Structure formats: C-alpha cells, structure tokens
Amino acid sequence: MQPTFITIENTPFHQQVIQRLPTQWENWPTDKGSRNDHTNNLPLVTKALHKKECQWPKKPVVFISDPHADAEAFEMSLVAAGVIEKTSEQLGDFSLTAYGKSVEVIIGGDCLDKGPSNLDLLRSIKALYKVKAKITLLAGNHDLRLRMGLLSMKRKKDAGNQHLFVRMGKKIVPLFKEVFEQYLEGTDWGKKIPDEDTCRRKLFPDEHWFNEFPFHAAGFLTAEGIDREVKKMHSKVEKFERHCLDAGLSLRHVYAAALHCQKLFLSKKGEFSWFFRKMELVTKRGSFLFLHAGLDDIMSQMLLKNGTKYVNKAFHKNLKRRDLFGFYYSSIANTFRTKYRDADLPLTEKGVKAIHKSGVKAVVQGHVNRVQGQRLALKKGLIHIEADITLDRNSRQLEGLEGTGVGATLINKEQGIVGISCDYPSIKVLDPEQFTLLYAA
Template identity: 40%
Template sequence: MPNYQGVEFCEMPLPVTTEPWPKFEGRRLSDLANENYDAPREELRERIGHKPFIWPNRTMYFFCDVHADADAWRRSLIASGGVRWLGPGDDEYELSEDGRDALFVIAGDCFDKGPSTLRLLRAIKLLIDKGADVEILAGNHDLRTLVGLAYLGRKEPRFAHLFVRMGQKTMPLFQEIRAQYLEPGDTSELSEDDLHELLFPDEEWFRRFPSVAKGLVPEKKIGKELKRIREKMVELPRKCEALDMSLGDIHRATTRARELFLEPEGEFHWYFERMDVARRWGSFLLVHAGVDDVTAGLLAEHNVSGANTWFHRLLADDPFELYHGPIGNMFRTKYRDFDHRFTDAGVEHMYEAGLYGIVHGHQNILRGQRVLMREGLLNFECDSSVDCNTRKLAGLSEHGGAVVVFQPNGVALGISADYPHVKVFDATQVFPHLTIV
C-alpha cells in the first residue's frame, strides 16, 4: 500500500484494501464472473512469461491525461504517496521520503478538456521546483497545441490547417490567457476577412492536401482528415462565441500564447523544452499511446534515445510528419484500422529491443487502470478519465484522480477514483525470470 499523506485534501476516498491485478488466474473464472476487464494472469504468462524481464529498483509514479485539471493532479499526487500534502493550496505540500528518490512520469495530455491548463502547468512546475525528478512525455493534445501555435498563418499545405486542427477544446486556453495577460479591449487589429484568411486553410489547401499527405497519412485517414478540418472550421467560431470571444480576441490571445510557450523567456517554455516522446523503464516502454512496426524497428536498432532524437528533429523541422508519421503514432495511435500498423513484425522488433511491455494512457477507461495483451506485448492502460469534464460526459462521480506506482520490489499498484481497491500487479507471478536492478 502507498503511504497516503494529506488525505483530508484529496476530496475522494482513497482505497485501503488490495486486490490481485489481474483479478483472475485463468480465463474460465473470468468468463464465469462475466469480468473481462483485464487479461487473466495465465494469458500473460503464456504469451510473455518466458521473457527475461527487467524491473528497475526505484519507485516510479506514472500519471497521464490530466487534461488541464489541477485538482485531479493534486488528488493523483496524494494517491501516489510521493508527497505529503499540508494545506488546500496548489503549493502546500512537500515531497515524501519515497517521493524524494522517485521518478514522476507525466505521460502526456496536460492540455485541453479541463478547467485550467495554465493552473495545471504551474502546479507541475511547482513539483519540479520542489526537487522532484520529473519526466514529461508528449501527448497528442500537447503536440496539437504546440504545432498550432508555431505554424499560425503558414499557408504551405503541410502547415495551413494546423491552427484549426487544435479545435474547440483548445479555445478555453486562449480565454485563460486573455483573462490573465491581456487588458480589456486588447484585440487584433485585423479585419474579419483577414482573420479568416490567416487562421483557416483556404479551398486550395483542400485540393492540395491529399497529394501532399499521400504516402505519409494512411489512405483511409486522408478523407477523414479533410472532413474533420471542415467541421473544425465551423466548430471553432461557435466555441469562440460561446466563450464571449471574437476571432480577433483569439488571434490576440494566440499571439500572447506564442510568447508564453515558444519564446525561451516565456513562462511556460519549460514544458515543451523538457518533453520527450518516450522513456525506457527496464523492460517497459513508457509512452503516451503506443507503437507501430516502424517505430518498433527504430527502437530495436537505436533504442529509445533514437526515437527521442527523431522526435526532436521532426518537432523542429517538419511537424506535419511528426504528427502524422510513425513517431506521431507513439502519441496518437489507438490501433485503429487507419492508424499505422502494429503487427507480429513490430512485436519481434520490440522483443529485440528487450521491451516486453508498454505503459501508456490516451484511451479513456472508466474502472481504473487495466492490464491486457496487445499482439504480443503486455499493456498497462492508465488513462483513468480523471479530468472533471471527461468525467461529467462519462457519467462518473465529480472527483477524479489516478496513478500507477511501480515499486522497487517488482510490484505495480493501480490506484484510481473509480475502483474500490488498490490493484496489485506482482511481476513475479507473470515473469519467472524477473530481474530487479
């Protein structure tokens, strides 16, 4: 069990009992109970139990998909046991003894959906300033915001749609910036026609995009992307109106956002500066979403450092290829038929790299974290729908929070607002050849 400290500031009940994770040893009991949330332990052992699994001798806290909800972040930190919360404020805590020696992984998607992106980012910076070892991994919402800001006004076919691609979920961020950094009446001087020309792709873009995207974006997805951009061009102005903002207000707030996030002296420049796409944790790959055959091959040949090098090069040189290509799959894939493929060849590449499992978020689940096999890889799915707006849409209780704690003894604990027990994954029950180093 984690040592919760400051539960009076958590607002949600934290579990004090444990349950094996996965719950069932075999498929028969799982089927009898009509409970197929997790893969049974025998399935995990049959598929990968013979692998020489390496488990780091250090505590790691895995958070993901907090989506602009600083209160969910506070609850998740308290649930981890990595902090000792002392008061109601975002900064009223200290690292616990375990937290001082641990790694805190924030696996993407701090932007969009929730009530306050800026407050969440400031809260994360507080954790860094308190001396925590923090790793930030790229999520699709994070990268969508970054490239939208960076390529505002560019008309090349690879870039002209990237601002609109952020969509209506990002507009509250500009409302925050307007309220906190701009004076009343501080708006763009451009005309409405000029704003439309600047912010939105024109018809020429819709004609040229398919040929530019061919070979990089799967064929099934090109038509979907064109349709989605047209939808977003309608949704975005409507969302602005609902927020009592004009396109001129959005443009002015975007200009300020570029200073805050992209300029080296900007208040939030640190967030993207610290970001990687993946991290190795023993025999686990830590990532926002997943892999495909190409990235698995890269990992086999160049390890995770090669993937991060590729990520940073594309981030600087070609955000379109970053977002839509194989590296983008690491923060976007849901293994759909239009995503880049992950097959037996990719599994073999992962094995060559000594990677037998993936810990990730990205796919909303509603009963806490789960464990399953995807192709031939162990997957810890950790997006437990913690932000308040996702929870409202899903019909969940008001307060969310979740964390997976990887302990130095080969045990992983799944803790969430939506499951009454701490889920206890004992790696020795799956990997007879487990090595803790």
C-alpha cells in the same frame, strides 16, 4: 486492510484524498475477452510473452497520465501515491515526502485541454520541478497539437499545414480564453490585431485545402487515415468559430491569445517554455516502455537499433523542423497519437518481435481513458498497461463519474504493478512474482 505502500498525512486535505480511495487491495483482476477487444486477460497475456525474466525499474515509478488541465486532480493523485504532502490547500503548495524523494514521477502526456484550467495544471507541474522531484514528462497528442497549431501561424500556408490551427478544435478554446483573461484583458491588445475576416483567413484552411490535402498526404497516410482527416476537418472548420463565440471570444480575441501563447510556450524566455523543452517521446525503465499512446513497426525498429536516447533526440529535432506535416503524420507522432486503428501506422508481428528483442516486455501508456481504473491489455500481441483513469472533472462529468479523479500507477520491484483509482473498489496489485511467472508459461 490499508495497503502498506500508501502513506498519507493526517490533514483535512489529505483526509479528503483518503476518502476517495479504496481501502482494500486485490490481485490484478482478469476477465473474459478476446485479442480483438483488448480486454484484461492474463491467460492471453501469458501466451504473448517470451520466457525471460522481467527487469524492474531501478527507481520506483509513479505514472500519472492525462491530467488534462485539472491541477487539483493531479495534486490529489500525487498525494494518493504518497509522493507529496500538501502544505496548504492552495494549488502548488506542497513538499515531497520521503517516499516522493525516492521515486521517479512519469507524467504520461496530455496535460492540456478538457479540464478546468490549463495554466493551473502547468503551474502545478512547475511546482513539482521546484521541489526537486525526479520527473519525466512525456509528449501527448493534445500537448503537441497546441505546438503545431501555434507554429502553423508562422509558416507559409500549404496543404500540409494550413489546417493545423483549426484542427486543435473546441478543446483548445478554454486555453485561449484563459490566456486572454490572464494576460491581455484590460490592455490595448487589439491595436495590432487585424479585423475579423483577416483573422479568419489567417487561422482557417482555404477553400482549396479539402481537394489538395488527399494528394499531399498520399504516400504518408493510409487511405483510411486520409479519409478520416478530411472528415474530421469538415466538422472542425464548420464548428470552430461557433465554439469560440460560445466561449465569448471573437476570432480577433483568439488570434491575439494565440500570438501570446507563442510568447508563453515557444519563446525561450516564455513562462511555459520549459513545457516542450523538457518533453520526451518515450522512456524505458527496466523492461517497461513508457509513452503516451503506442508503437508501430518503424518506431519498434528504431528503438531496437538506436534506443530511447536516439528516439528522443529525433523527436526534439523534428519538433523544430519547418515541415509540420512531415512531423505530425510521422512514425514519431504516431507514438503519441495511435489507437491501433486502420487509420494509424501499423504495428505488426514484426514490430512486436523487434520491441521484445529490444528488452521491452510491457508498454505503459495513457491516451485511452478508462472508467474503472487501470487495465492490463493485449494489443497486437504486446502487453499494454492502460493508465489513463479519467482524472479531469469535465471528462468525468461527461462520463457519469463523480467529482475529481484520483489515482496513479506504481511500478517497482517490491510491490510489482499497482493500480490505484477512486473509480475501482480495490487497489489492483500484480506482484513481481506473478508478473515474472507470466514469462515462464
């Protein structure tokens, strides 16, 4: 049967979306697994929870994470969730449905990189603001890497910042190509751009960085984290220029495009200045904490003692700090970067107790992409609803998935937790009573 919580208009575009979606629903599936591999396992989740009733968001939440530069996937997912109806097949042409006016859309970060067009995706999000949707935009690691890379060009080079531009890697190259083609091509763009060798010196870490960084990072990163960072940079330094050349860009093109990105994203009057300005690190709705990646003990304690408003204010103040290293490897940045590896800042039982005491019963995240829809996972004894369902078509092609991704995660007190994905045969539903009963086990 067609689930009653999905209403989609009967137009060719909307029918295209309907054809990609499952038509049946099922109770949220369980499968065998252990605490270590983080698989769906409702019995394990049951043991992890306190005997307290779940508080649901006052306003229904539609969570869409990791759109990764695919505007079509983003808009199709909004249609699939019943938030918008398209007024034409052109990107950005849509209006809110009655349901769309009643919900909050939380974008879980990672709007940039991977997909077909960064600029189209940003313009689609802007169009959603223009139709007066209630939106919360969360910070993702791919998003903040751009900001750190652009800011590093403005800073005096030191061991903590001079690698941050190249650290963006090959996934940022398509953005620079887009910006060059849409804003600079056909202009006298090269007049004030230095020669290729000078651009290389400005953008790349110098020869001493690999020896200096481990000492600079000591006391901030774990030994595993330092080792991982150095190995990653060896690869990125070796390959970055080649990726640029493969895209038809010299380092002069890249340098010019990066300078223009500073105007677009960092200047107050830039076309995309709203992007970082509107970002939040975390947001809490009822017993659910929404963020991009995960938590550590420091952030858990901060949320317990000071709340989300303080954390988001600290996030924005740190975005402006001159010490890029101190920000990018801090507990704040760990929130949009962690995968709970040994190289990440730790979340222990102490942190889990703190976050439970703050009223959070489940974390809703992106960052870890799934190929069979959303997953309920137990990580470090804390429930995580993994909602990155691989939307962008380039990632899907690499993972053997067909077409453009479509899906969203709905959280509200009427239906509970609803996982919609074109890559799973049914719509997953964990109803409110079932979720609340977990706390009584």
